Amino acid sequence: MSLLEIDSVTLKFGGVTAVNNLSMRVEEGQVFALVGPNGAGKSTVFNLISRFYTPVSGSIRFDGQDVLKMAPHEVPNLGIARTFQNIELFHQATVLQNLLVGRHRLRQTNMLAQMLHLPSVRAEERAHRHAVEEVIDFLDLQPYRNSRIAGLPYGVRKVVELGRALASKPRMLLLDEPASGLSVEETQNMRWWIDDIRRQMGITVLMVEHDMGLVSKVCDRVLALADGAKLAEGTPAEVQSHPKVIEAYLGTNAVSKGGKVA
Amino acid sequence: MKFHFKTDYDQDIRLFPDWWNFSLYAALLVLALALPLLIDPFFLGEATNVLIWAVAGLGLMLLTGQTGQVSLGHSAFMALGCYSCVLMMEANVPFVLAFLLAGVITGVVGALIAVPALKLHGVYLAIATLALAILADDIIVLLKEWTDGVNGKMSPPIDLFGYEISRWNNPVEWYYLVLTVVLMVTLFYRNLLRAPLGRAFAAVRDSEISAQAMGVNVAQTKTIAFGISCAITGLGGALMGLFAGAFNNETFNFLLSIQLLMMIVVGGLGFIHGAFLGAVVIAFLPQVLSMTTDLFGRGVAIPGLESGVFGVILILFILFEPMGLYGRWLKFRVFLELFPFARKDMFKRQKSYLKTERLR
Numbered sequence: 001m002s003l004l005e006i007d008s009v010t011l012k013f014g015g016v017t018a019v020n021n022l023s024m025r026v027e028e029g030q031v032f033a034l035v036g037p038n039g040a041g042k043s044t045v046f047n048l049i050s051r052f053y054t055p056v057s058g059s060i061r062f063d064g065q066d067v068l069k070m071a072p073h074e075v076p077n078l079g080i081a082r083t084f085q086n087i088e089l090f091h092q093a094t095v096l097q098n099l100l101v102g103r104h105r106l107r108q109t110n111m112l113a114q115m116l117h118l119p120s121v122r123a124e125e126r127a128h129r130h131a132v133e134e135v136i137d138f139l140d141l142q143p144y145r146n147s148r149i150a151g152l153p154y155g156v157r158k159v160v161e162l163g164r165a166l167a168s169k170p171r172m173l174l175l176d177e178p179a180s181g182l183s184v185e186e187t188q189n190m191r192w193w194i195d196d197i198r199r200q201m202g203i204t205v206l207m208v209e210h211d212m213g214l215v216s217k218v219c220d221r222v223l224a225l226a227d228g229a230k231l232a233e234g235t236p237a238e239v240q241s242h243p244k245v246i247e248a249y250l251g252t253n254a255v256s257k258g259g260k261v262a
Numbered sequence: 263m264k265f266h267f268k269t270d271y272d273q274d275i276r277l278f279p280d281w282w283n284f285s286l287y288a289a290l291l292v293l294a295l296a297l298p299l300l301i302d303p304f305f306l307g308e309a310t311n312v313l314i315w316a317v318a319g320l321g322l323m324l325l326t327g328q329t330g331q332v333s334l335g336h337s338a339f340m341a342l343g344c345y346s347c348v349l350m351m352e353a354n355v356p357f358v359l360a361f362l363l364a365g366v367i368t369g370v371v372g373a374l375i376a377v378p379a380l381k382l383h384g385v386y387l388a389i390a391t392l393a394l395a396i397l398a399d400d401i402i403v404l405l406k407e408w409t410d411g412v413n414g415k416m417s418p419p420i421d422l423f424g425y426e427i428s429r430w431n432n433p434v435e436w437y438y439l440v441l442t443v444v445l446m447v448t449l450f451y452r453n454l455l456r457a458p459l460g461r462a463f464a465a466v467r468d469s470e471i472s473a474q475a476m477g478v479n480v481a482q483t484k485t486i487a488f489g490i491s492c493a494i495t496g497l498g499g500a501l502m503g504l505f506a507g508a509f510n511n512e513t514f515n516f517l518l519s520i521q522l523l524m525m526i527v528v529g530g531l532g533f534i535h536g537a538f539l540g541a542v543v544i545a546f547l548p549q550v551l552s553m554t555t556d557l558f559g560r561g562v563a564i565p566g567l568e569s570g571v572f573g574v575i576l577i578l579f580i581l582f583e584p585m586g587l588y589g590r591w592l593k594f595r596v597f598l599e600l601f602p603f604a605r606k607d608m609f610k611r612q613k614s615y616l617k618t619e620r621l622r
Contacts, residue, residue, distance in 0.1 A: 050475055076477035088472035092532070093464050096274075100458075101465045105477035107458040111486065114457035115450045121457055122275060128458075129271040168476065 001064060003028040003172060003204055004049070009058030011041075011048060011228075018044045019055070020228040026172070026221075031198055031205045033215045035239070036225035037248055042208040043085055044228070046174050049206075050082055051075050062172070076105045079171030083161045083178065085208075089149045095160050096145050099135060102167030103128040135163045139193065155186045162193065166201075173197065175207035179214050187214060194218045212240065224248070277452055294441060298434040306433050308545065313440045314505055315541035318498025319525045320447055320534065325491035326523070327532035328460065330467030331380065331484060334519045335391030336495045338398030341514035343368040343496025344503030345402070345409055348417060357420050364500045365493045372492025373485050380484040395516035402511035414510025417503055429507055440501055447494055451534060454490075463487055495522075517569065524576045530586030539587040547571065 004026040011019040019041045026032045034042045047053045049060060051072040060067040062078050070078075081102070090098050106128070109121045136142055139159050149157060158178070165173055178194070179187045191214055197203050209215050215222060216236035224231040224245045232242040239245055266279060278284035298306055322336050347364035351357060379390050403411045420427040420439070427435045454460040462483045465473035470480050503509040521544055529540025548568055555564060583590050597604040 052471070052474075071479075072474040073477055073479040076475065082475050084472060084475075088469045088475075090465050090468035090472075092468055093461070097461055097464065101461050101473070101476050101478070104458055104462060104465075109457070111459055114459050115453050117453040117457070121453075122272075125275050125456070126271050129274070133271075164476065 002026060003063055004206065005059075005061040006045075006049075007059045007061075009048060009055045009060060011044060011053055011055045018228050019048065021058075022225075022228070022230055023058075024223055024230070024233070026204060026206055028171075028204055029198065029202065030221055031194060031207070031219045033219040033222045033236075034206070034208045034225060035210070035212070035215060035222055036231070039227075040225040040248075041228040042225055043176055045225075046082060046176055046206075046208065049075070049080065049174060076168055076170075079169070080174065081165035081168045081170035081172075082174035083158075083165050083176055085176040085180070087154075087157050087161055089157055089161055089164070091150045092148065094146050094148055095141060095152070095163075096132065098149060098160055098164050099132040099167045100128055102135075102164040103131060105168055131169070132167050135166050138166070138196070139163050155182055158182060158186075159189075162190075166197070166203075170203060172204040172206060175205060175209075177208055177210065179209060179211045187211065190214070191218055212236075216240070275456060298437060303433045306437055308549070310433070310437045310440050310505065312538075312541045312545040313437075313444045314498060314501045315525065315545050316538045317440075317444055317447055317501060318495050318522055319529070319537035319541050319544075320451055321491045321493070321495030321498060322522050323526045323532070323534070323537045324451065324454075324463075324494065325487055327526060327536065328455070328467065329463040329484060329487040329491075331487065332384070332388040332523070333391040333488075333491070334388050334516070334523060335375075335394035335398075336492070336522050337395045337514045337516055337518035339368050339372055339492040339495045340499025340502060340518060341398050341402060341511075342371060342492075343499035344509060344514065345415075346496075347500035348415055348503060349408060351418050351420075357422055361497065361500055365497045368496025368499075369489045369493030372496075373489030376485045376488035377481075380481065380488060392516060392519070395519045399511050399515050402514070410510070412510055412512075414508055414513070416508050417506065420504060429505060436505070440505075443497060443501065447497065448534060451494075459483075459486070521572065524572055526586075528575060528579050528586055530588030530590075531584075533586070533588045535588040535591075536586050543575075543587070547575075 002025040004024075006022060006024045008021050008023050009019055010017065010021050022041075022045065034045060036042055044053065048055055049062075049067065051067065051070060051074075054068065062080060065078060067075060067078070090101060093101075107124065109118070109124055114121050136145060139162065141156075141159060141163060144152060144156055144160070149160065152160070158181070162175070162178065165175075175194075179190050182190060194205055194207075195218060198205060205218075207219075219236055221234070222236050222239040223233045224239050224242065226244075226248040231244045231248055232239050234242075266273070268274070273279065278287065297309060301309070318336070318340060321339075322333065325331050325333055343364045346367045347360050350360035350363060355363070375394065379387060379394075382390050402409045405411075406413075409415065417429075420436075422435075422439070425435075426432075427439060429436055454463075462473065462478045465476065465478050466480055466483050466487075473483075474480055499514065503513065506513060525540035525544045526537060527540070528543050529538065530536030551568055551571060555567070579586060585592070
């Protein structure tokens with residue numbers, strides 16, 4: 001059984017079919033990429049898994065459990081954490097507080113105990129902090145621990161968002177364009193981190209990414225989408241040379257003239 | 263500038279980061295405890311009034327400053343807290359129990375009202391809660407069998423474990439009673455902020471969509487915030503009614519909500535200190551105004567002057583200092599600490615135009 005199983009999912013917004021009869025399988029331990037031109041429905045697939053959208057038909061199962069039966073805030077309890085394309089951090093809070101929100105699903109004390117700050121709350125806070133410090137070490141966020149997000153540069157915010165997702169101890173990480181807007185160096189870092197997330201932490205990664213350089217370096221499997229439907233699936237090299245993919249990116253002329261595009 | 267050398271996670275969890283900070287607040291507490299010795303009963307009454315406003319303001323601050331939900335209906339919850347407390351006291355429920363129960367009742371009613379109301383966002387929520395405040399006024403009049411309508415009720419004297427505290431005979435005891443409530447509420451507030459629930463509040467305020475993606479139940483968190491906020495405000499309302507000596511529907515009309523909101527904006531949204539600074543402004547402004555009109559107007563009262571000045575102050579703060587008095591103090595402190603390296607833009611808010619709000 002695959003970790004994530006999406007079966008013939010269709011999503012329509014009025015007359016527009018955003019995702020059209022899509023099926024895919026992500027195996028445990030894989031790094032899986034969704035690629036495709038703008039508006040192909042890549043982020044929409046993420047939002048379907050996060051339950052922000054409900055499909056018209058089809059099923060989504062994670063580790064055998066029906067994701068579509070859950071409310072959006074219950075999805076993280078399955079062990080699915082995600083980042084957003086436009087960075088959705090808590091702007092008025094510090095980096096530390098943002099990462100601690102990542103631990104929200106693992107809290108065990110109730111409201112009354114928290115109001116009275118019972119010893120159990122103190123112990124839990126220490127444990128959360130310890131886990132968050134490990135993430136901070138992993139992502140080299142030490143200099144920014146107590147900075148507010150509102151004053152941080154874009155590249156750092158991107159890393160904090162990755163950290164917040166990691167702090168929730170996920171089994172699968174959904175990364176929506178992890179390298180968009182990053183410098184060459186920052187993209188390199190992101191590449192090593194994704195490698196380490198898979199190897200050291202054993203977390204399955206599903207990502208949307210436009211940077212084919214990054215995709216071909218870190219991913220085992222790539223699925224190309226266009227207009228909400230699957231174009232091709234396979235290793236990065238297979239997908240990149242697939243004629244339909246080239247057509248979707250560059251138009252039909254490119255294929256008919258040379259057959260091969262650099 | 264101070265540097266904290268941290269060796270323990272508890273240093274970030276404790277209420278006070280270091281000894282210096284602790285001694286400052288300890289000194290403030292000693293000053294508050296010694297206040298009855300330092301000032302005469304009239305000003306002690308004013309100080310009590312400031313603290314009562316601060317309790318009510320802390321309630322709204324939790325909702326608006328921490329969770330980002332605007333409410334213009336909190337005068338209704340002050341009324342509910344006040345009437346339920348007094349009615350229970352008249353039914354011979356001991357004061358401590360009646361007071362705490364009044365908070366619980368207000369909190370539960372607030373949470374129930376929050377379930378439908380919090381589906382609204384921003385200005386729509388403000389208008390819906392404003393309707394609540396206006397309705398409360400009429401409901402008090404309609405329920406005149408219990409509330410005595412427009413004639414109002416006299417506050418019964420407080421019987422604290424067999425010891426009677428009245429507003430006029432025992433101002434010092436009254437002050438200590440209110441101070442105790444303020445300290446408890448502030449401690450609960452601080453405890454919430456350093457716990458998962460407080461962080462969930464901030465998460466809902468800053469980005470509902472990613473709060474959900476982190477496992478925060480947004481509807482539930484907002485409802486809890488509304489409930490706790492109303493409970494605290496209800497306690498403030500009970501104190502206000504008991505302190506006033508007599509109250510009717512006019513005491514808790516919707517202008518009170520606007521004053522509360524103005525108080526937390528002027529004080530500084532999202533800061534506990536802000537509620538206290540705002541309370542000082544709100545409680546002393548009428549006094550200052552009447553002194554000024556006495557001085558210049560030879561005792562001629564100008565109708566609407568108070569609300570007018572309140573409005574102007576609110577507008578000026580929103581335009582020139584959205585972070586309020588406490589924010590201004592923070593800026594000043596940073597300026598001194600970093601002198602001469604403080605930059606003007608250090609506190610400037612960055613606007614983010616790329617929000618994922620369209621998912622809603």
